[in-house]
Amino acid sequence: EPEVTQTPSHQVTQMGQEVILRCVPISNHLYFYWYRQILGQKVEFLVSFYNNEISEKSEIFDDQFSVERPDGSNFTLKIRSTKLEDSAMYFCASRQDAKNIQYFGAGTRLSVL
């Protein structure tokens, strides 16, 4: 069964550094999402992306965050200047169309020191 894949599985970075989290959505999917989950808390929506543009973003998704689909397969989340509170598990998700279910990747654990 096709899966959403994310790399790396764990990223450790110093506060203030830039990180790029990578996702390869399922190949025929058109809608892409980033969520984050702080340890022990619920999954929170960050951003949705469709047709090469952001369709919605949460208040968490401030100017330090950006997303990109640089080619036909990758979907990236960039955090420009990481803060301690950015430490979380970041999940990428994709869906084929607006009525189908969202499939989640295994996540990237980001640790900001």
Next chain:
Amino acid sequence: GENVEQHPSTLSVQEGDSAVIKCTYSDSASNYFPWYKQELGKRPQLIIDIRSNVGEKKDQRIAVTLNKTAKHFSLHITETQPEDSAVYFCAGEGGNEKLTFGTGTRLTIIP
């Protein structure tokens, strides 16, 4: 925006008994309600979902009910097994496509 409340936060049941987890939502425009199971350190996995034009859906030991008027939906797991132990999240989705998750229920099945 949408707000999803989930109860209880923890639930322990004897193996073989039933478990029920309840969620309420605030946005009457929400029309899709999935349930995800998350095992420790793993990705959320969809176990069942329901759309607002349906009141109940069942898949083997798992069922979901939806009351649109009261804006609440519930997950029912019957004949629970040790492998059902996990954190379960409900979610709601409206026209904006984003999922709003509940706070999760840690379900423990006692052998």
